[in-house]
Amino acid sequence: xxxxxxxxxxxxxxxxxxxxxxxxxxxxxxxxxxxxxxxxxxxxxxxxxxxxxxxxxxxxxxxxxxxxxxxxxxxxxxxxxxxxxxxxxxxxxxxxxxxxxxxxxxxxxxxxxxxxxxxxxxxxxxxxxxxxxxxxxxxxxxxxxxxxxxxxxxxxxxxxxxxxxxxxxxxxxxxxxxxxxxxxxxxxxxxxxxxxxxxxxxxxxxxxxxxxxxxxxxxxxxxxxxxxxxxxxxxxxxxxxxxxxxxxxxxxxxxxxxxxxxxxxxxxxxxxxxxxxxxxxxxxxxxxxxxxxxxxxxxxxxxxxxxxxxxxxxxxxxxxxxxxxxxxxxxxxxxxxxxxxxxxxxxxxxxxxxxxxxxxxxxxxxxxxxxxxxxxxxxxxxxxxxxxxxxxxxxxxxxxxxxxxxxxxxxxxxxxxxxxxxxxxxxxxxxxxxxxxxxxxxxxxxxxxxxxxxxxxxxxxxxxxxxxxxxxxxxxxxxxx
Amino acid sequence: xxxxxxxxxxxxxxxxxxxxxxxxxxxxxxxxxxxxxxxxxxxxxxxxxxxxxxxxxxxxxxxxxxxxxxxxxxxxxxxxxxxxxxxxxxxxxxx
Numbered sequence: 001x002x003x004x005x006x007x008x009x010x011x012x013x014x015x016x017x018x019x020x021x022x023x024x025x026x027x028x029x030x031x032x033x034x035x036x037x038x039x040x041x042x043x044x045x046x047x048x049x050x051x052x053x054x055x056x057x058x059x060x061x062x063x064x065x066x067x068x069x070x071x072x073x074x075x076x077x078x079x080x081x082x083x084x085x086x087x088x089x090x091x092x093x094x095x096x097x098x099x100x101x102x103x104x105x106x107x108x109x110x111x112x113x114x115x116x117x118x119x120x121x122x123x124x125x126x127x128x129x130x131x132x133x134x135x136x137x138x139x140x141x142x143x144x145x146x147x148x149x150x151x152x153x154x155x156x157x158x159x160x161x162x163x164x165x166x167x168x169x170x171x172x173x174x175x176x177x178x179x180x181x182x183x184x185x186x187x188x189x190x191x192x193x194x195x196x197x198x199x200x201x202x203x204x205x206x207x208x209x210x211x212x213x214x215x216x217x218x219x220x221x222x223x224x225x226x227x228x229x230x231x232x233x234x235x236x237x238x239x240x241x242x243x244x245x246x247x248x249x250x251x252x253x254x255x256x257x258x259x260x261x262x263x264x265x266x267x268x269x270x271x272x273x274x275x276x277x278x279x280x281x282x283x284x285x286x287x288x289x290x291x292x293x294x295x296x297x298x299x300x301x302x303x304x305x306x307x308x309x310x311x312x313x314x315x316x317x318x319x320x321x322x323x324x325x326x327x328x329x330x331x332x333x334x335x336x337x338x339x340x341x342x343x344x345x346x347x348x349x350x351x352x353x354x355x356x357x358x359x360x361x362x363x364x365x366x367x368x369x370x371x372x373x374x375x376x377x378x379x380x381x382x383x384x385x386x387x388x389x390x391x392x393x394x395x396x397x398x399x400x401x402x403x404x405x406x407x408x409x410x411x412x413x414x415x416x417x418x419x420x421x422x423x424x425x426x427x428x429x430x431x432x433x434x435x436x437x438x439x440x441x442x443x444x445x446x447x448x449x450x451x452x453x454x455x456x457x458x459x460x461x462x463x464x465x466x467x468x469x470x471x472x473x474x475x476x477x478x479x480x481x
Numbered sequence: 482x483x484x485x486x487x488x489x490x491x492x493x494x495x496x497x498x499x500x501x502x503x504x505x506x507x508x509x510x511x512x513x514x515x516x517x518x519x520x521x522x523x524x525x526x527x528x529x530x531x532x533x534x535x536x537x538x539x540x541x542x543x544x545x546x547x548x549x550x551x552x553x554x555x556x557x558x559x560x561x562x563x564x565x566x567x568x569x570x571x572x573x574x575x576x
Contacts, residue, residue: 035558040551055545131574143573145570274495281535
C-alpha cells in the first residue's frame with residue numbers, strides 16, 4: 001500500500017420504516033408467506049397507477065436535513081429499465097435527473113480524526129423482489145430460481161457519497177455513522193445483516209499523489225460493516241496486484257465471498273448498463289415547499305453529532321465517553337437524569353462508561369432493563385462524597401446494586417463495608433503495619449519519603465479498603481514522626 | 482440523422498425484441514424518420530423554457546401511509562407459467 005492510495009465512494013440503500021409500500025398500499029411487513037404482500041400495482045399489471053406514499057417523502061426530507069443537503073424544490077421520478085427476474089415491471093421507478101436532495105455532508109471520526117464526507121445525492125426508489133435459487137445455495141450453479149415479490153415496492157432511500165473515503169476503515173466509519181443517524185431519526189432500522197441497510201462500495205486505486213481517479217469496481221454482497229471493510233481491503237489488494245502485473249482494471253461489479261475473503265467477478269446475462277431512463281409518466285412531479293421543510297425540521301430531535309457536541313461543550317466530558325454513552329440505548333437519558341440530580345458530569349460519565357457499561361455488556365443488558373436506577377446511582381455517589389465508602393469499595397457496591405436493585409446504603413449496611421471513621425481503630429491498624437514493615441519504615445525515616453505510599457497501601461489492605469487514603473496518610477505521618 | 486441496422490439491433494436487444502432482417506430494414510427507415518422529426522424539434526429555440534416531464538399541470542399527489550392488503554394474490558400468482566411454493570419459477574439466471 002506504499003505506492004498506491006485507494007479512493008472509495010459508497011452507495012447506501014436504506015429501507016424506510018413505513019407501514020405500506022412506496023407506490024401502493026401493500027404491507028411492508030417482513031417474513032410473510034411468499035407473494036402475500038403483493039397487488040396489481042407492485043406486480044405491474046396493465047392499467048394500474050402508482051401513487052406516492054407521503055411518509056416516504058417526509059422520511060427522505062428528514063434524512064436530507066440531517067445530512068445538510070439541499071432539498072430540491074422540484075423533483076421527478078424516472079423509469080430505470082432493465083430486465084431481471086426480480087423486477088416485475090421490467091423497470092424500476094427511481095429518481096435520475098432532479099433527485100430529491102443533493103450536496104450534503106456528514107462528519108465521521110476515525111482514530112481520533114474528524115473527516116468530512118460529502119453526500120452527492122439522496123433519492124427515492126422502489127425495492128426489487130427476492131430471488132430464491134434452486135439447486136444451489138447461491139446464484140452460481142443454480143438450475144432455476146423462484147421469485148417472491150413481497151419486497152417489490154418497499155421504499156428505498158439511496159444515499160450516494162462522493163469518493164471521499166481514503167481507506168476501508170473510513171468507509172466502515174461512514175456506514176456506521178449513517179446507520180446511527182437513520183436509526184436516531186427513526187426512518188430505518190439499519191440492520192445490515194437483515195438487509196434493511198445495504199451498501200455497495202465503489203473503489204479504485206491510483207499512484208500516491210495522483211489527482212486522476214483510477215478505473216473503479218463496484219463491490220457488492222456485504223452484510224455487515226466488517227464485511228464491507230474486509231471486501232474493500234481484499235479488492236484493493238487485488239487491484240494493486242493486477243496493476244503491478246501490468247493488467248488493466250475493468251469497470252465491473254464484483255461479489256464478496258465472506259468464506260474465501262475474495263471478491264469475484266459476476267458475469268450475468270444482463271446487457272451492458274444502458275438503462276434508458278425517462279420521466280415516469282404515471283407520477284406527477286414532487287414539489288417541496290419551504291413550509292413543509294420547516295415543519296419536518298421541527299420534528300427532528302437532537303442528532304447524535306449534535307448531542308456529542310453539546311455534551312462536550314455543556315458538560316465538559318470527554319468525546320470518547322460521550323460516544324460510549326450514546327452507543328448504549330437509553331444511557332443518554334440516564335446520564336442526563338443523573339446530572340440533574342447530582343451534577344458532576346464527568347464523575348457520572350466515568351461510572352457509566354466504566355463499571356456500569358462493563359456489567360451491562362457482559363450481561364447483554366440495556367441500562368433501562370437493568371436494576372440500577374438513577375436515584376440509586378446518585379445515592380451511591382453521595383455516599384462516596386460523604387466518605388462513607390471509598391471509591392474502591394463503591395466498585396464492588398455498584399455490581400451488587402446492578403445484581404439486586406438494592407440501594408447503596410442497604411448494601412453497605414449489610415456488608416459492613418463502610419469506611420472506618422474512628423481514628424483509634426485506624427491507628428491500631430497503622431501501628432500493626434509499622435511493626436510488620438521495619439524496612440520501609442526505616443527507609444522513610446532515612447528520608448525516602450516515597451516509601452509512605454507503600455505503607456498506606458498496606459494499611460488499605462489490612463482494613464480491606466475501608467480506610468480513607470488521605471486520612472491514613474496523615475495519621476501515618478504523625479505516627480512516624 | 483440516419484440510423485443504421487446496428488442501432489436497431491442494439492435497441493431491439495435492450496428491449497428483448499427478436500426482429501427478422503426484413504423488419505430491421507423497415508425499422509431503420511421508420512425510426513430514421515422519427516429521428517428526423519426530433520431534429521426539426523431541436524431547431525426550436527427553447528431558451529428560458531422549463532423542460533416538461535409531465536403532460537398534466539398537477540403536482541404532489543400522495544397517499545397516506547396505511548397498509549391495506551390486496552385479497553386476490555392467488556389470481557396474480559395464476560399469471561405465472563410455473564409457480565412453486567407460492568413463488569414464480571424462472572429459468573436459471575447465470576450462464
